[in-house]
Amino acid sequence: MIQTTHSANPVTKERRDRFLSRRSVIEMRARERARALLDRGSFRELLGPFDRLESPWLPLQGIVPESDDGVIIARGQLAGQPAVIMAIEGAFQGGGMGEVSASKIAGALALARRDCASSKPILPVLLLETGGVRLQEANLGEAVVAEIHAEIIALRRHVPVIGVITGMVGCFGGMSITAGLCSYLVIFPQGRLELNGPEVIEQEAGIDELDASDKRLIWSLMGGEQRYETGFADALVEDDAELLKQTIRDLAARGIPARHRSEKVEEYRRSLANIDPAAPPDGPALRRMWPKGDMQ
Amino acid sequence: METLNFEYEAKGPLTRRAHVGVVGSGDLEVLIEPSNKPTAVVRVRTSVNGYGQVWKAVLDRFFARFERAAHVEINDFGATPGTVMLRLEQAAEEVWP
Numbered sequence: 001m002i003q004t005t006h007s008a009n010p011v012t013k014e015r016r017d018r019f020l021s022r023r024s025v026i027e028m029r030a031r032e033r034a035r036a037l038l039d040r041g042s043f044r045e046l047l048g049p050f051d052r053l054e055s056p057w058l059p060l061q062g063i064v065p066e067s068d069d070g071v072i073i074a075r076g077q078l079a080g081q082p083a084v085i086m087a088i089e090g091a092f093q094g095g096g097m098g099e100v101s102a103s104k105i106a107g108a109l110a111l112a113r114r115d116c117a118s119s120k121p122i123l124p125v126l127l128l129e130t131g132g133v134r135l136q137e138a139n140l141g142e143a144v145v146a147e148i149h150a151e152i153i154a155l156r157r158h159v160p161v162i163g164v165i166t167g168m169v170g171c172f173g174g175m176s177i178t179a180g181l182c183s184y185l186v187i188f189p190q191g192r193l194e195l196n197g198p199e200v201i202e203q204e205a206g207i208d209e210l211d212a213s214d215k216r217l218i219w220s221l222m223g224g225e226q227r228y229e230t231g232f233a234d235a236l237v238e239d240d241a242e243l244l245k246q247t248i249r250d251l252a253a254r255g256i257p258a259r260h261r262s263e264k265v266e267e268y269r270r271s272l273a274n275i276d277p278a279a280p281p282d283g284p285a286l287r288r289m290w291p292k293g294d295m296q
Numbered sequence: 297m298e299t300l301n302f303e304y305e306a307k308g309p310l311t312r313r314a315h316v317g318v319v320g321s322g323d324l325e326v327l328i329e330p331s332n333k334p335t336a337v338v339r340v341r342t343s344v345n346g347y348g349q350v351w352k353a354v355l356d357r358f359f360a361r362f363e364r365a366a367h368v369e370i371n372d373f374g375a376t377p378g379t380v381m382l383r384l385e386q387a388a389e390e391v392w393p
Contacts, residue, residue: 029318049315049327062297064343064371066319067327091320 022240026167026190030072030089033127033166036241037085037248038076046073047104055098057137066092071101073108078123079249084112087127090169096134097175102144109151109161116158123252124155126182127166131197132173145174152181160184160256162248165191165224165233172197180232181262184251186244187224187233194222220283231292232261298345302338302352304359310366314390317383324372324380326387331367342372350377358384364392 025033035043047053049067058065070092074085086105088095097105105126112124133141152161163182165171170192171179179185179193187193196204198212211217220226228236235247271290275281281289310330317325331337336359340351354377362384372380 049325050313050329059297059341064297064319064341064373066325066371067315067369070319089318089320091318091323 022238023242024239025241025244026188026239028241029091030070030087030127030129030166031074033241034072034074034076034085034087037125037127037245038074038078038083039080042076044075046075046108048072053100053104055100055134055137057098057140058093061136063093063136069098069101069104070095071104073104078125079245081123081249081252082115082121083123083125084108085125085127087166088130088175090129090167093134095128095130095167095169095175096132096136097130097141097145098134098137099140099144101134102141102148106144106147106151109148109155113151113155113158116155121159123159123248124161125248126161126163126178128163128171128175128179129165129167129169130171130173130175131169132175142174145178148178149181152178156181156183156256156260158256160252160254162186162251164244164248165193167191170194170197170222181260183257183260184234184254185232186235186237186247186251187227188237188239189224190239191224191227192218192222193224193227193232198222221286226283226287229287229292230290231294298342298348300340300342300348300351302340302355302359304336304338304355305363306335306365307363308365310364310391312391314387316386316390319371319373322374322376322379324370324375324383326383327369328387328391329367331365333367334365336362336364336366336368338368338370340370340372342370342374344372344374351380353377354380354384357381358388362388362392366391 052067053069054065054067055069070089072087076083086108112122115122133145155161160183162184163179164186168190172194176193176195198210198218201210202212224236227233237243237247313329315327317323319325338355
């Protein structure tokens, strides 16, 4: 499953050709990502821009809204199987979840559950590029993100729910919990996954705790490779649409995990108990303490 | 945020609609739809206040050529006039090839 980009291999013609021929998902916008993952011609958007389900709260605060509120819901076929893609647009408000955008995802998950319960299996795929709940919509966003979580837990009894961290924003805040609830999580080396973003940690706990400008440090703690190596993501793939599609198909074929990551509460408690908060491990040390596969 | 409204003469109808762009930093989204009115009605919501004259100049130039009866909505997050024109051209290409 693992295909890292950061190997020490020399640049061969084969590697260069592969690099040049790939279609970067990171460089796409959310709607393009959904289109790229669905089989050609099968993309059908639900609650699209012309339905104008925009945020009623942003204009009241002097902020320009978006006609889809930054979430794209698309039905279609993924590798020949019915799928619904819920894609967050990271360029709009940092992918922040508002009342409307989060409701679109919660509603799509509820419909997927209804389909699965009536023997019409459908694969749910979340494309996460989000800083978490949109601060301007505060508790309204929080409440609907809680609904998303309840829906994922109900839906993953029927079908594996697949999450992908798709862009350079990463996946933070309440939506990092969403990622944690997915049956399988896919991440690119460029991706980041963490409850609190680096800037928030530095602001609240001081620069001694975390220097948010130190990219090497940030990625060594919450970057894609680290999250994969410590078992918080199930697949680490190169940033390529076709590769991502194959990975989603392969993970879906594994079926529902015997136990979801979020059900392993006791195991994680034991792992946390081994950490001394006075002398916390750095990235490489944590990989040694919590190697991937340890929780399975 | 500032809301600006414009209206232009139209010489013919539009049969298709299009959505392009994203409300991200330095970018904008354009929604363009057929209209029953004999004019092109444009509403701009922009995050940068005080640039009404610049918007007018860009839209005057675009609608001097695009003379279709349309309902146009623009949600702008600080795009430059060049980017605005490119997005309008992109939308026009989809609805009026």
